[in-house]
Amino acid sequence: MCGIIGYAGTADNAFSVLLDSLEFLEYRGYDSVGMAIGNREGLAVYKDKGRVNELRKKIENAGIKGNYGIGHTRWATHGGVNKANAHPHQAGKVTLVHNGIIENYQELIERYDLRKKLRSETDTEVVAHVLDHYYDGDALKAIGKMVKELKGTFSFAIIFADQPNAIYAIRTVSPIVMTKTADCSILASDLMSLSSFSNDYYVLPELSILKMTSSEIRVYDLSLNEIELQAKHIDWQVEALGKAGYPFYMEKEMMEEPKAVEDTIKERIRNGLPDFESDALSDEVFEKLHSIMIVACGTARHAGLVAKQLFERVAGIHTEVEYASEFIYNEPNLHQDTLLIAISQSGETIDTLEAIRYAKKQNIRTLAIINVKGSTMSQLVDYPLFTNAGPEIAVASTKAYTSQLSLLYLLVGRAAYVRGTRTKEEVESFISNLQRAPGLMNQVLECKDQIHQIAKEAIDDKSLFMIGRGLDYLSLMEGSLKLKEISYIHSESYASGELKHGPISLIEEGTPVVAAITQDHLVSKSLSNLKEVKARGARVYAFVKESLIGNLDKDIRIIELPNADSDFMVFPTALALQLYAYYVSMEKGYDVDKPRNLAKVVTVE
Ligand code: AGP
DSSP states (O other): OOEEEEEEESSBHHHHHHHHHHHGGGGGEEEEEEEEETTTTTTEEEESSSSSHHHHHTTTTSSBBBBBEEEEEEESSSOOOOOOTOOOOOEEEEEEEEEEETTTTTHHHHHHTTTTTTSSSHHHHHHHHHHHOOSSOOHHHHHHHHHHTTOOEEEEEEEETTSSSSSSEEEEOOOEEEEOOEEEEEEEGGGGGGTTTTTTEEEOOOTTTTEEOOOOOOEEEEOOOOEOOOOOOOOGGGGGGTTTTSSSHHHHHTTTHHHHHHHHHHHHEETTTHHHHTTTTOHHHHOOOOOEEEEEHHHHHHHHHHHHHHHHHHHHOOEEEEEEEEEEEEGOEEEEEEEEEEEEEOOOOOHHHHHHHHHTTTTTTEEESSSSTTTTHHHHSSSSOOOOOOOOOOOOHHHHHHHHHHHHHHHHHHHHHHHHSOOHHHHHHHHHHHHHHHHHHHHHHTTHHHHHHHHHHTTTTTTTEEOOHHHHHHHHHHHHHHHHHHHEEEEEEEEEGGGTTTTGGOOOOTTTEEEEEOGGGGGGHHHHHHHHHHHOOOEEEEEEEEGGGGSOOOTSEEEEEOOOOGGHHHHHHHHHHHHHHHHHHHHHHHHSOOOOOOSSSOOOO
């Protein structure tokens, strides 16, 4: 969470560069914003609670000039949302911004006798004091000493008052990437802020110190030896970052979903079979497998739940799915031939990174499905596999989810082929069904107005249930997460058969119930469960595969989904439920892309 930025240039444009870049970073946290801007006369700090555009409006006519600076957009952890707790924080000659959490900050307050000096409630201000304590004009040495005192996760961008036009940075876990042009250097928490400057970038290694001026970028290890970094390349265009005329990124990203899936799978299918040669993933990985352990959070975990069903049923591999946040604390005992599969859009979710580190310590092989290239996770695992969804900016994950599913389906297909649980022809048929997924999703997009209409009926609801069986239940888990995160309606998903074991007591006259019915072999059982809730007065909306509609009672509100093999209905169902959540949120007048209390990248445990 939190986004940080640093800029050193030859022109007096730091103010606009920092504000524009902070807007790109805002999806990481948006309760407060701040920056420090330097010029020949010194350094000034501007910060407040609220969004970037609010700060922009307050200060844009103040004629602020400067050629270097640092900026921050905050997702509060230590201390409330107010101006004093907004970054940058200052102590003596030090001004800094921080992404992460310093776990031993209380201890540091005592050790450095800071209680009376602190002006905020943040862990970050404590670090500014510790750094100032060590600073005697040698920034590299002081940062090295400071960092040995810290426990936790961090990325810092730092300015020293007596070193104009120089930005320093250091990180562990929380990412920093940087780039250089002819007249400036820039660092940021992610690539989106860099892409308007250059398509080449560097990743700051953990516990390395960056010194950046307008003319050069230098990196040192903690023994102060200089390190040579390899440039990497951004392979999407900066235009991918705009809203392309849509009111919200979420809508744009849903419209891009068929293409995101297609782009993820097309290079990985050869002669009708899944092929991971370009990912350097050999068949031996599937042959040796004893079992699969999937770790992920939120939406990514829901993709993992779908994959578990298919790995077990199609490829015959015992598969478990764990919340990444629970995984290491449960101290699982993993078989040596387990493959750990992590799933993450950002590649920065700390819980998932910690789960991978746990597995690596046990010499377990690790594979990750990631959307963001250059992310920490992509450098940590043995086999990084990238979805080609392009930048996903809305906090609610949409195209990343279905792209993750598509890549997982390819893995299932390859594993089934290699292990011989399916014939070559059966795997070819599985893959041609997968290739139809983008078309199915386009059909859903064509019916979005119908979904918009039924979404309007939910805007006054306080609580809603989603029920289904098999893969439908898993799609609804994701639909329910989507609805609660952006519409603030309490929504629960249940396996329909489980209702009568407790939750049905909550159904009363008018209770909204959203169902999905797309699984041929489960249709009669799902219908019985619908009748049970209807009999108790529920207002039922059903997302139903076209070929199954004839089975439904006439008085149920039906949203038609296209026909496909049951195993592939997760693609159109997921998109239909995303559209539903989107329209409910939009009709309620919310900022769909930036739901309250949330951030796109979750870098705190
Ligand atoms: C999705 O809509 C959520 N915003 C959230 O559950 C997200 O999927 C989760 O935080 C995991 O993020 P990751 O994929 O970047 O690891």
